[in-house]
Amino acid sequence: xxxxxxxxxxxxxxxxxxxxxxxxxxxxxxxxxxxxxxxxxxxxxxxxxxxxxxxxxxxxxxxxxxxxxxxxxxxxxxxxxxxxxxxxxxxxxxxxxxxxxxxxxxxxxxxxxxxxxxxxxxxxxxxxxxxxxxxxxxxxxxxxxxxxxxxxxxxxxxxxxxxxxxxxxxxxxxxxxxxxxxxxxxxxxxxxxxxxxxxxxxxxxxxxxxxxxxxxxxxxxxxxxxxxxxxxxxxxxxxxxxxxxxxxxxxxxxxxxxxxxxxxxxxxxxxxxxxxxxxxxxxxxxxxxxxxxxxxxxxxxxxxxxxxxxxxxxxxxxxxxxxxxxxxxxxxxxxxxxxxxxxxxxxxxxxxxxxxxxxxxxxxxxxxxxxxxxxxxxxxxxxxxxxxxxxxxxxxxxxxxxxxxxxxxxxxxxxx
Numbered sequence: 001x002x003x004x005x006x007x008x009x010x011x012x013x014x015x016x017x018x019x020x021x022x023x024x025x026x027x028x029x030x031x032x033x034x035x036x037x038x039x040x041x042x043x044x045x046x047x048x049x050x051x052x053x054x055x056x057x058x059x060x061x062x063x064x065x066x067x068x069x070x071x072x073x074x075x076x077x078x079x080x081x082x083x084x085x086x087x088x089x090x091x092x093x094x095x096x097x098x099x100x101x102x103x104x105x106x107x108x109x110x111x112x113x114x115x116x117x118x119x120x121x122x123x124x125x126x127x128x129x130x131x132x133x134x135x136x137x138x139x140x141x142x143x144x145x146x147x148x149x150x151x152x153x154x155x156x157x158x159x160x161x162x163x164x165x166x167x168x169x170x171x172x173x174x175x176x177x178x179x180x181x182x183x184x185x186x187x188x189x190x191x192x193x194x195x196x197x198x199x200x201x202x203x204x205x206x207x208x209x210x211x212x213x214x215x216x217x218x219x220x221x222x223x224x225x226x227x228x229x230x231x232x233x234x235x236x237x238x239x240x241x242x243x244x245x246x247x248x249x250x251x252x253x254x255x256x257x258x259x260x261x262x263x264x265x266x267x268x269x270x271x272x273x274x275x276x277x278x279x280x281x282x283x284x285x286x287x288x289x290x291x292x293x294x295x296x297x298x299x300x301x302x303x304x305x306x307x308x309x310x311x312x313x314x315x316x317x318x319x320x321x322x323x324x325x326x327x328x329x330x331x332x333x334x335x336x337x338x339x340x341x342x343x344x345x346x347x348x349x350x351x352x353x354x355x356x357x358x359x360x361x362x363x364x365x366x367x368x369x370x371x372x373x374x375x376x377x378x379x380x381x382x383x384x385x386x387x388x389x390x391x392x393x394x395x396x397x398x399x400x401x402x403x404x405x406x407x408x409x410x411x412x413x414x415x416x
Contacts, residue, residue: 036315087394093133098125162225182254192264230332236268267291290390294368346375358387
């Protein structure tokens with residue numbers, strides 16, 4: 001073979017090898033971008049319906065020969081963090097068509113991977129026909145089932161009319177049905193990501209003790225209020241405008257000031273409301289349960305949980321925040337994660353805040369909440385233990401209610 005032909009052959013080989021390497025790198029880059037896109041969408045795309053992914057292993061009855069009308073008195077479920085947690089919980093089944101209230105763990109078998117809890121009450125549905133369900137922090141799906149009279153109202157949000165419950169002081173079904181005047185201080189309740197307003201009914205004992213009117217709202221993309229144009233969560237960056245409307249409603253119907261209650265992402269929404277709303281001067285205080293206060297850190301945390309490299313989580317962050325990348329996630333506008341990451345903005349806090357957060361919350365860790373309390377004299381932190389995410393009340397309802405009522409009593413006595 002001539003020297004010229006050898007050089008041509010070597011050049012052809014080098015080009016082929018280079019093209020193969022470039023293709024591999026391109027494919028690897030596309031794969032990483034796909035993982036980053038998936039990670040971001042897990043946070044931004046609302047689930048159509050909550051997943052009922054807990055298997056019912058067996059049911060038990062008070063009678064050895066139960067009849068067709070008998071409901072189970074205990075239930076054995078697959079053991080995991082949520083089913084093993086101490087406290088009382090709700091159990092949705094049959095695609096949400098059924099609901100039962102479960103008591104404290106009565107037995108646990110590590111070998112069988114099972115946990116048994118008493119069934120305190122089946123509020124609706126036929127549990128004997130169920131095969132799967134969902135453990136929830138919700139202990140009653142409606143105010144009436146929680147023991148309170150409520151008025152159904154609509155809030156005219158920027159995305160359209162959204163349902164809300166309005167509950168005045170003295171609304172317990174155990175008390176006479178006397179028309180109640182709205183209080184001068186209202187509690188506006190903001191649920192978390194993937195949840196609905198029934199999550200906020202656990203705070204009713206506290207607000208009723210304090211004599212507060214409570215407004216339990218829905219907001220964009222939560223399956224009850226209308227969707228936003230992009231059908232994406234804003235992680236608090238956009239939803240605060242809906243809470244601004246709720247404050248307007250309260251002020252137009254007798255309130256002189258409001259307290260914002262927020263769970264998980266609802267905590268982020270409340271923080272943005274207190275920072276940006278045109279009517280923020282009416283906010284007296286915030287009460288936050290398991291709040292998501294550091295989205296930059298939370299993305300890194302969930303990447304580590306899923307064993308995703310840091311550079312992939314960094315790409316997810318860029319997709320959310322960069323104007324030219326946000327459309328890849330279906331976002332109408334990029335999200336400023338720095339603006340909704342409060343440990344970096346502690347000096348901007350202007351309202352007193354109570355944070356209740358479990359030190360055993362692995363989904364939204366308590367460290368940013370603790371850090372914020374260290375950085376700002378306006379933030380008080382109350383730790384809980386053994387509670388999964390936003391289940392502080394379920395594990396210790398008396399402790400939760402006492403912490404909220406005593407702290408708010410002090411705040412609301414102070415002149416504004």
